[in-house]
Amino acid sequence: MKRLLIVDDSKLMRDMVSACLRPLGDVTFELAGTGLEAIERLSLASFDLVVLDLNMPDVGGIEVLEFVRAQDHLAKLPILVVTTRGDDDNRTKILAAGASAFLPKPFTPAQILGEARRLISSDAA
Amino acid sequence: MANELHVAFRVGAADYAVPASQVLHLESFDTATPIPGTPSYVAGLVQVRGRLIPVIDLRARFGLPAIPRTIDHRIVIVQSGARVTALLVDSARDVVKLDDATFARPPEMLDGGGGFVKAVATVAKKLFLLVDVPRVIGEELGHG
Amino acid sequence: MSERVDLREFVGGFVAEADELVAAANASLLEIETGNDSQQPRPRAVRDLFRALHTIKGLAAMIGVEPIVEIAHALETAVRIADKGGGRFTSPSVQVAIKAVRAIAERVRAVADDKAPAAVPSGLLDAIANADATPDPPAIPPPMSATWDTRLSASERQQVFQALRGGGHVYGLVFQPSAELAADSINISTVRTKLAEVGELIKVIPRSLAPAGRGVVFDILIASDASPAKLAELAAMPVAEVSTIELPVERDVTRVDMSAVNEELPEPDSAPLAGRSLVRVELSRLDDLQEQLSLLVASRFRLERELTAMTESGLDVRRLREITDLQSRQLRGLRRAILAARLIRVTEVLDPLSLLVRSLVRPGVKEVKLEVDARDAELDKAVADRLLPAIIHLIRNAIDHAIEPIDERIAKGKPRAGILRVTCSETSTNQVELVIADDGRGIDRAAVARRSGRTVESDDDLLEVITTPGFSTRSTATETSGRGLGMDIVRRIAVDQLGGQLFVSTTPDVGTAFTLRVPVTIAIMDVFSFSCGAQSFVVPVSAIEEIFELDAAARVTPGGASGVTLLERRGRAMPVVSLGVVLAIDNGASANKALVVRRNGEPVAFAVDRMLGRQEVVVRPIDDPLAHVPGVSGATDLGDGRPTLVLDLGELTGKIARRERRV
Numbered sequence: 001m002k003r004l005l006i007v008d009d010s011k012l013m014r015d016m017v018s019a020c021l022r023p024l025g026d027v028t029f030e031l032a033g034t035g036l037e038a039i040e041r042l043s044l045a046s047f048d049l050v051v052l053d054l055n056m057p058d059v060g061g062i063e064v065l066e067f068v069r070a071q072d073h074l075a076k077l078p079i080l081v082v083t084t085r086g087d088d089d090n091r092t093k094i095l096a097a098g099a100s101a102f103l104p105k106p107f108t109p110a111q112i113l114g115e116a117r118r119l120i121s122s123d124a125a
Numbered sequence: 126m127a128n129e130l131h132v133a134f135r136v137g138a139a140d141y142a143v144p145a146s147q148v149l150h151l152e153s154f155d156t157a158t159p160i161p162g163t164p165s166y167v168a169g170l171v172q173v174r175g176r177l178i179p180v181i182d183l184r185a186r187f188g189l190p191a192i193p194r195t196i197d198h199r200i201v202i203v204q205s206g207a208r209v210t211a212l213l214v215d216s217a218r219d220v221v222k223l224d225d226a227t228f229a230r231p232p233e234m235l236d237g238g239g240g241f242v243k244a245v246a247t248v249a250k251k252l253f254l255l256v257d258v259p260r261v262i263g264e265e266l267g268h269g
Numbered sequence: 270m271s272e273r274v275d276l277r278e279f280v281g282g283f284v285a286e287a288d289e290l291v292a293a294a295n296a297s298l299l300e301i302e303t304g305n306d307s308q309q310p311r312p313r314a315v316r317d318l319f320r321a322l323h324t325i326k327g328l329a330a331m332i333g334v335e336p337i338v339e340i341a342h343a344l345e346t347a348v349r350i351a352d353k354g355g356g357r358f359t360s361p362s363v364q365v366a367i368k369a370v371r372a373i374a375e376r377v378r379a380v381a382d383d384k385a386p387a388a389v390p391s392g393l394l395d396a397i398a399n400a401d402a403t404p405d406p407p408a409i410p411p412p413m414s415a416t417w418d419t420r421l422s423a424s425e426r427q428q429v430f431q432a433l434r435g436g437g438h439v440y441g442l443v444f445q446p447s448a449e450l451a452a453d454s455i456n457i458s459t460v461r462t463k464l465a466e467v468g469e470l471i472k473v474i475p476r477s478l479a480p481a482g483r484g485v486v487f488d489i490l491i492a493s494d495a496s497p498a499k500l501a502e503l504a505a506m507p508v509a510e511v512s513t514i515e516l517p518v519e520r521d522v523t524r525v526d527m528s529a530v531n532e533e534l535p536e537p538d539s540a541p542l543a544g545r546s547l548v549r550v551e552l553s554r555l556d557d558l559q560e561q562l563s564l565l566v567a568s569r570f571r572l573e574r575e576l577t578a579m580t581e582s583g584l585d586v587r588r589l590r591e592i593t594d595l596q597s598r599q600l601r602g603l604r605r606a607i608l609a610a611r612l613i614r615v616t617e618v619l620d621p622l623s624l625l626v627r628s629l630v631r632p633g634v635k636e637v638k639l640e641v642d643a644r645d646a647e648l649d650k651a652v653a654d655r656l657l658p659a660i661i662h663l664i665r666n667a668i669d670h671a672i673e674p675i676d677e678r679i680a681k682g683k684p685r686a687g688i689l690r691v692t693c694s695e696t697s698t699n700q701v702e703l704v705i706a707d708d709g710r711g712i713d714r715a716a717v718a719r720r721s722g723r724t725v726e727s728d729d730d731l732l733e734v735i736t737t738p739g740f741s742t743r744s745t746a747t748e749t750s751g752r753g754l755g756m757d758i759v760r761r762i763a764v765d766q767l768g769g770q771l772f773v774s775t776t777p778d779v780g781t782a783f784t785l786r787v788p789v790t791i792a793i794m795d796v797f798s799f800s801c802g803a804q805s806f807v808v809p810v811s812a813i814e815e816i817f818e819l820d821a822a823a824r825v826t827p828g829g830a831s832g833v834t835l836l837e838r839r840g841r842a843m844p845v846v847s848l849g850v851v852l853a854i855d856n857g858a859s860a861n862k863a864l865v866v867r868r869n870g871e872p873v874a875f876a877v878d879r880m881l882g883r884q885e886v887v888v889r890p891i892d893d894p895l896a897h898v899p900g901v902s903g904a905t906d907l908g909d910g911r912p913t914l915v916l917d918l919g920e921l922t923g924k925i926a927r928r929e930r931r932v
Contacts, residue, residue: 010286010327010328012279012282012286012328013328016282019279022274023274036487037456037457040446040487043446043483055320055327057316057320059474067477071477092608092609095605107331108276109273117207118207156911158804158904158913160914161851161854170891172904175763175767175769177912178893179895262895263894263895
C-alpha cells in the first residue's frame with residue numbers, strides 16, 4: 001500500500017492529480033491545501049511520494065522543499081514538484097531545493113502517471 | 126478487458142502471446158551486445174529508438190537448446206511497470222484477439238517448469254500460452 | 270486496463286473553482302480601491318489578487334482554455350510589480366484589472382455553457398502592460414523584533430507597522446502539532462482558521478525541532494485585539510510563551526534602499542545581467558568536473574558494497590553508514606551544482622537561427638518569417654552543441670523544400686511570408702521538447718512512397734523512410750541542396766546519440782512539424798576504445814594510468830591463478846589480467862596491449878587486443894536490474910548504432926580478487 005500526499009491549494013488540482021494517479025493501484029491519498037499542512041502531515045506520518053504545487057500561500061513549494069530536505073529522515077522522500085508558467089520555474093532552483101522531479105503545467109494524465117511510477121519504483125530499489 | 130488484442134509469437138514448438146497493450150515495438154533482430162556477469166538467458170543489450178534495452182533469449186529462458194540466427198527472429202519489446210525489456214523469439218507474425226473467458230490454468234511441466242506461463246487460451250483450435258512477463262524478466266530479483 | 274483519465278471531465282470543477290477565484294480577485298480589487306481612497310496600501314489584498322490570478326492561470330492551462338491563461342498571465346505580471354512596490358496598486362491600474370477579471374469571468378461562463386471561449390480582446394493585453402503599476406519605492410518600516418525581522422518581507426512588515434501604528438497589538442505564537450491534537454481536529458489549518466476569526470494573520474512559518482527533538486512547530490505572527498490568553502487557547506499553547514511585538518522607537522519613516530527587501534513573489538526571469546557575475550568557462554573543464562564526480566560516485570558505490578559485506582560478516586557499521594549517507598547527500602548537491610553550471614538558455618542557443626534564415630532565403634523569390642519561443646527552457650551545453658546541427662538541417666529543409674515561393678503561396682491563399690516556428694518547452698524534469706514547424710507544402714507521402722518503394726501509411730512510417738540513410742526527394746537542384754546533413758543524421762543525433770525521440774506530423778498544403786524530445790543533461794566522457802575478442806569496449810581516460818605494448822615473453826605465470834600473470838615493470842611486479850578471460854570472451858591469446866589501472870593504490874594491467882582510439886562519447890546508464898552488473902558503468906554508441914559497454918576496470922579487479930580468495 002503506497003501512501004501519496006497531494007499538496008495544492010486548488011481543490012480542482014487535488015482532484016485531477018488524484019484521478020490521474022489512481023491507476024497506480026494500491027494507493028491511498030492524503031490531501032493538503034497549504035504548505036504548512038503538508039509540513040504538518042509529513043511530520044506525523046510517512047509517505048511514499050509527495051506531489052507538490054510550487055505556488056501556495058504563506059509557505060510556498062520551494063520553502064516546503066527546503067524545510068523537508070533539511071530533515072534527515074525525509075532526505076530521500078520522492079517529491080514531484082508541479083509548476084505553473086511564471087513560477088520561479090527555474091529548473092535549477094527547484095532541483096537544488098531538493099525536488100526529485102518536476103512537471104510544468106499543463107501536463108497530461110499519462111505524463112504525471114509516468115513520473116509518479118518512475119519515482120515510486122526507483123525509491124523501492 | 127474481455128476480448129483483448131494479443132501479439133502472438135513462436136518459441137520452439139509452441140505459440141505464445143502477450144497483451145498488445147504491453148508491447149511497445151516489434152523489431153527484427155540482428156545481434157545484442159553481450160554483458161558479462163549476466164544470467165545466461167540475457168542475450169545482451171540493444172538500442173532501439175534511442176533506448177538501451179536488455180534482451181532476454183526466451184529459448185534459453187524456457188530451457189530450450191539454442192538455434193542459429195534466422196531472418197525470422199524478432200524481439201518483442203514489452204513494458205511491465207517501469208521496466209522495458211526485449212524478448213527474443215523465433216518468429217512473431219500474428220496479432221490475435223483472445224477472450225479471457227477462455228483462459229485456463231496451464232498444465233504442469235510446461236516450458237521447463239519455470240512458471241513462465243500464467244494461462245492457456247484456445248482460439249480456433251490453436252493453443253496460445255499467455256506469458257507471465259514479470260516472471261520472465263525476473264521481477265522478484267528486480268531490486269538487487 | 271483502461272487507465273485513460275480525461276481531464277475534460279473536470280470542466281465542472283474548473284468552472285466552480287474559477288468562479289470562486291474570480292470572486293476573490295474582485296474582492297481584493299475592491300479592497301485595494303478602498304485603500305487607495307484613504308491612501309493606504311493593501312499589501313495583503315495585492316498578494317491575494319496575485320494568487321487568485323496565478324491559480325486560475327494554472328487551472329485554465331490544465332483544462333486547456335488559452336485565452337484565460339493569456340489574460341491571467343498578463344495581469345499577474347502587473348500585480349507582481351505592484352507587490353514588489355510594497356503593495357501599492359494605483360486606481361487607473363485597478364480599473365484595467367477590473368476589466369481584465371471581467372474578461373476572464375466571461376470566458377469561464379462560456380466554458381460553463383459549453384461554448385468556445387472568445388479570443389483575448391484586442392487592446393486588453395496592451396492596456397494591462399501599460400497600466401501604471403510602478404509606484405514610488407515604499408517607506409520601509411523600522412525593524413521590530415530579532416526573531417521576525419529576517420523572516421518577513423517588506424509587505425509583511427508594512428502590515429505589522431500599520432497594525433501597530435493604528436493602535437493594535439501584534440503577537441507571536443507557537444503551535445506544536447501532534448497526533449493527539451490531530452485526532453481532536455486541532456491541526457495547523459483549523460488553528461489558522463480560528464485565529465483568522467479573531468485577528469489578522471500576518472505570517473506562519475514552520476520550524477524544525479531537530480536536532481534537539483523531532484517534529485515541527487509553527488511560529489505564528491498575528492495582529493489581534495483578542496487577549497493573549499484567548500490566543501494561546503486557540504493555538505493550544507501555554508499563555509506564558511505568547512510574545513508581544515512592539516515597535517522599538519517611533520521615528521520618521523524614511524525611504525530605505527530596496528536591496529534590503531526580501532524576495533516576495535517569484536520572479537519570471539532571472540536577475541538582469543548587470544546584477545550577475547559571470548565567468549567564461551571552457552566546456553571541457555565542466556566535463557572534467559563531471560567526470561571527477563562520476564568517479565566519486567563510482568567509488569562511493571564500491572564503499573557501499575564493502576559496507577554491505579562487512580555487515581554480512583557481523584560488523585557494526587552504523588557510524589560508517591551515517592557518514593556515507595552524508596556523503597551521498599553532498600554528492601547529490603555537488604552533482605546538481607555541476608549540472609546547473611552546464612546549463613544554457615535555449616533562447617541563446619537559437620540566436621544564430623535568424624541570421625541563418627536570412628542567409629538562406631532568396632529575396633524576391635521566397636519570404637520567410639522566423640518565430641522563436643523558448644521561454645525559460647534550458648539545456649546542457651553539450652546537448653545544445655550536438656543538437657544545433659540537427660536543428661539547422663531541419664530549418665534548411667523547411668526553407669529549401671517546404672516553404673513555397675511567394676506567388677505560389679498567394680495563389681494558395683496563404684500569407685506571402687512563410688512562417689517557421691521554433692518552440693521549446695520543458696516537458697518534465699529531464700526532458701525538453703523542441704518543435705520546428707512550417708506552414709509550407711507538407712511532405713508528399715505518395716512521392717516518398719514512390720521514391721522509396723515502401724508503403725507510407727502513417728506519420729511514423731513517413732519518419733522511418735525519410736530518415737533512412739541516402740534518402741531524398743529532391744527533384745530539382747536548389748541553392749542549398751546537396752550539402753550538409755541528411756535526415757538520417759538528424760535521427761542519429763537526436764535518437765541514437767542523445768537517447769531522445771523524433772516525430773513528424775505533416776498535412777499536405779498546410780505544413781509540417783518536426784518534434785525533437787531530448788534529455789536536458791547527458792553524461793559526456795573522454796574514453797579510450799579498444800577491442801577484446803570480437804567486441805569493442807570503452808574505458809574512461811581518467812581511469813587509465815598507462816598503456817603499453819605487451820611482450821608475451823616477459824610475463825611470468827605463478828601457479829594457481831586463473832588468467833593472471835605477472836610482469837616486471839620498473840622494478841616491480843605488476844599483475845597482468847587477461848580481460849578476455851575475465852569477461853569470458855576468449856582466452857586472451859591475441860592480447861597485445863595493456864591498460865593499467867589502480868586498485869587500492871596498486872597498479873593492475875588489463876590485457877586487451879587492440880586500441881581503437883580516443884573520443885568523447887555520450888554515456889547512458891543501464892537502468893534495468895537484469896543488465897546492471899559490477900564492472901559495467903553504462904553504455905554508449907560509437908557510431909554504429911549498437912551499444913558499446915563502458916567498463917569500470919577497477920570493479921573488475923575486485924571480481925577477480927574475490928574469485929582468487931575462494932581458491
